[in-house]
Amino acid sequence: MRDDPLIQLIIVIAPLSLLAIGGASSIYAPLQQQTVDVYQWVSGREYLELFAIARVTPGPGSMLTTLIGWKVAGFVGALVATLALYIPCSVLCFGAARTWNRYRGTKWHTAIEDGLRPIGAGLMIAGGVMILRLEDTGWLGWAVAFAIVAVMTWRPAAHPMLLLAVGASIFLAVRAVIG
């Protein structure tokens, strides 16, 4: 049974779900080790290629595991790999959210919620900085990010889709001129 590729996918990926602390970026190193060195499902070059695809497509960067499942066992493999990554952490999060919401209205719940709020806001700004660093788009990335801040201050109701299109247009225009 341990030779079944689908079982192997679950054995490799499911534990990573609960190891991804502070975001999915922490799973890339162990995932690479397991899929390239141990199970040899993909070559190192293929791994980087799949990583790049997951980065440029919408959704969490961790869709990389979906692609590895697809390489191993086609569509079913992709499905199994996706579920193996998202189910364990989602069950944990569900339990935490349910416990959390059950005690809504009590004094300590209000205090914890008030205390967590500035931490959430600080993490959000820090998360934006980390994405810019990871994307490695230099001054242009920062310029577009702050331009969007300015536009949202001026027009708070602007639709997100429009803002994303503005960002893409600026990048296209600048890259066309400067290269």
Next chain:
Amino acid sequence: MPPAAQPVSLFALYKLCFIVGLCSFGGGLTAWFHREVVHVRGWLTDDEFFSGYALAQILPGVNSTNMAVYIGQHLRGAVGATVALIGLLTGPFAVVLAAASAYHQLIALPGFPAIMGGVAAAAVGMMFRLGMTSARGAYRHIPSMIVLMATFLAIGVMQWPLLPVVAVLTPLSIAAAWPRKPTTERHDDA
């Protein structure tokens, strides 16, 4: 704010998560979720959203799907959490497989990397703006402002690991928040 009198329809929840998931590049779903869930639909309050965001970040797993699970659970329990998670993943699942099949054609498209970079940068701008909006509320309470700045500096600038930073700041922040909002349980006068 009490929960909406009418339970949120599962289809509406699925649709929102599907669109946000499909349009998120580089991790920019959070600001969009906030806009739709708090401002446009009024499904969650600001406090509920940000404390849920902190929870989604602190728990292991993928932060964006954790946030969807939190929102879904809050609105419709286990079924809501499942629907939100599936909604968020359906679009990216289909697109990532299609992109992998057409990778070599895709990467050769002129302008493709620029578009992806621009979308990600705009999404970051949306996150900055949302974080700043929340910070404005914190001006009225100095300890909140200090906690916000300390969190940002430790994670975003110093790049210290998340767990120790949160483990130190959370108790301090909660202690500072304790006497703020009076509830019916309170007997002491602040």
